[in-house]
Structures are given as structure tokens and as C-alpha cells.
Amino acid sequence: MIRDVLLVARKDLRLEWRSRVGVGQVLPFALLCVLLFAFALDVDRGVLQEATSGLFWVVVLFATVLVVQRAFAIEADDGVLDALRLSGLAPSAVYLGKVVAITVELLALEVVLWLAVAVLYDTTLRGWGLLAATVVLATLGAAAAGATYGVVGLRLRGAETLLPLLLLPLLAPVLIGATSASDVALGRSAGPGWPWAAMLGIFSGVYLLLGSVLFRPLMEDP
């Protein structure tokens, strides 16, 4: 099982590296969003700093939609989804492999985004333990939910526009939890941060379980 998960994840990451869609399109899009928020709120630097966590995670969720779309578009080309169904790979292994690849891509993106936020929003990054846990758990949750809905998008017409409609409301708990925990880590909020991180962990766990179970029927022809 682990071998198959890693096989799919390695393949997806290799494809991503080759196509340069992440580096050439998703990353510039995310950086542009960060920059536009800075332009929009620059008149009051205090507001920008107060809203850093929320703005950061909104951008990450937008990027998640793009990364998920890309992760499943490669399976829609030239009948590859049928080949996956014909292979001996367990659907849950395909799902988890995709989650791993999406998570790695998003984590790489978030490292760059945090640096951009630190510079453009004049934000000091701190609370490293909580911040790191929040980033990992929120990203895993977004990837787990995204991969579950990404395969649904393969079967639907107009998936490009439908996926954000399906996915973004679903990711609202990630946005709320990650923003709250990041605010605590960055010293913007005095409340406890770890319960929010724990909530993100629970969200991730639930979606990993759901996705592993649902991926098999979702891969099939309706």
C-alpha cells in the first residue's frame, strides 16, 4: 500500500516538475494575490498586518483549487484514468498518493508565500512550533478534501468552474482554523492556538478517511 502511494505521489510530483505549471502559473498567481492585497490595504499598514493570517490562507485556498484541478487534469488526458482503473493500484492508494503530492506542492508554495507576506506585509514570523503545525495540518486537510472533490470534477462537465464552487465552501473550516491558529502564532491574538491546530488535524483525518473510502466509487463511470 505504502509502495503504491509513493509510486503515485512520485509520478505526480515528477509530472508537475516537468510541466512547470506550479512554478510557472500557480506560484505567480498566488504571489500576485498577495501583492494585490498589499496594494488594496496599503493605505493602512495596520489593517494589512492584522489581516495577514486571513489573507495568507485565502490565497492558499485559491491556490489549492488550481493545484487540485491540475492534479486531476493529468489523469483525464489520453484515457489515463481508465488505465489507472485497469491497473492493480488500489483506489485508496491513488487517492493518498495524490494527497501526498498536492500537500508537498502546497507546502513548497506556502514557504514562498510566507516569505512574501513577511516582506510585503511587514510581518514578523514567530511562534514557529504552532505555525509549522498549522501549516502542515491545514495543508493536509485542504489536500485531502481537494483530492476527494477533484476526482468528482473529472466526471462533470464544466469542472473548471464547478470545482471552486464545490471545494471552497468545504474548506471554510480550514480557513477559520488555520487563520485563528496563525493569528495566535504570530501574536495577533491572545487566545489558545493549539485547539485550532487540533481541529485542523481532526478535519484532515476525517477527510483522509472519507476520501480513501469514497475514491473507489468516484473513480468509476457513473
Add this chain to the structure above:
Amino acid sequence: MASSPVVDLRGVVAVVGRFPALAGVDLRVGSGEVVLVRGPNGAGKTTLLRLCAGLLPVTDGHAEVLGVDLAVAGRDVRRRVGLLGHATFLYADLTVLENAVFWARATGVTPDDAVAALDRLEVPARVRDLPVRSLSTGQRRRVSLAVTVARRPELWLLDEPHAGLDATGRDLVDGLVAEASAAGATVLFASHELERAEAVARRIVTIAGGVVTDDEVVRRSSDAGVGGEVSGDP
């Protein structure tokens, strides 16, 4: 009937979208048979092959492939069949070798098997490190065939296997079909290139409007010099 059929379809109906692509197919194919499925566009040939691969649900009737009831456990036959479709089933941004090795590992065979299959299909060494998207249609087809060959299927389901190939490639396909049959595998293939296909097939099934309209044995297995049982109902 010397043995249970590899493909046993009785009154099979398969609805694709809202369209009954198969409208009551009766077909029995025995071990080692090489069967050409012919018919006009939209007759249901591709649907028939995909159904036998376990990729399409059986709407009605009884469908058994390799002893597996497709309505009950259609997924169980997938790993035992090799389907060559209109699509290449390849990742365009991976190299030929990366594709071959990925699909070998995904289907439970070794990378060495994948390389041997590329050799068998005479895929030149100079293109193996190129991304698939840079290959010609014929070269992609050969790679796709190599991936199918590497998994050593018990049932070969070939949809227009000669399409896009040059003369050498077509001869390779014919050789592969003969080899597979000699090794006891069953081959069901659809083709519009009737002259070539009829030279390879030992039995020709005609399908139109989603039903079998004709079924004839054109060569007995003993004539072809290969093993197997002709167990159809011609």
C-alpha cells in the same frame, strides 16, 4: 465445449449515458481464440471491449469474463486483461521509459519486463528518454502496446490495434497476437482494416446496432498451428 469460455456474454445490455450501446449481445469466446469484432462506426465494438475489461457496468443480461461475473465483481478482471484503446493511456510529460516503468510497477510487473516489452515492440533506444508528447502517433502506439504486452494479460482487448502504425508496426501487432494466442491467451480485437485483420483472426464476429449479427469461424486453431479452443457458437 472443452473448457469454460473466457468471455461468456448472454443478452448483455450496456447503456452508455442514455444510449444502449449494447442491446443484447450474445457471445462466447474460448481460451486461445483470436476473434475479430467488426462493424460500422457506432456499432458497439468499443463498448463491447470496454465492458469485457470491466470498465463499464452491465445494465442487463449475464456477462462473465475469465470466470468472473462482471455484475458482481467486474473490477476483479481488470488486472487480468490488457486493453489497448483509442487513447494511449500514457502521461504525455513523462518519458517513454518513465511511463513504461510506472505502468509496470502499477500493474505488478517488473521494470525489466517493461524494458523487454519496449524491445519487443522495437521502440528505439534514442526515443526512450524523450517525453511521450514529443513522439509521433505511431511511436506512441508502440509504447502503448508495449505497456499492454508487459503485463502479460490473459485476455487481450485491442481496439483498432493497427491504427497509426507503419507496416513494420502492423506486422509486429500480428506477431504479438499470434504469440499471445499460442501462449494460451485469448484475443478479442476490433478493426476497420478488414483485410489484415481477417488474416489474423480465426473467427469473425459482426456487430451492428449493439447486437451480434454474424459469427463465423474462418480458420480452425489446428490450421493456424496454435493451441486453444474454439468455443464460440458460429
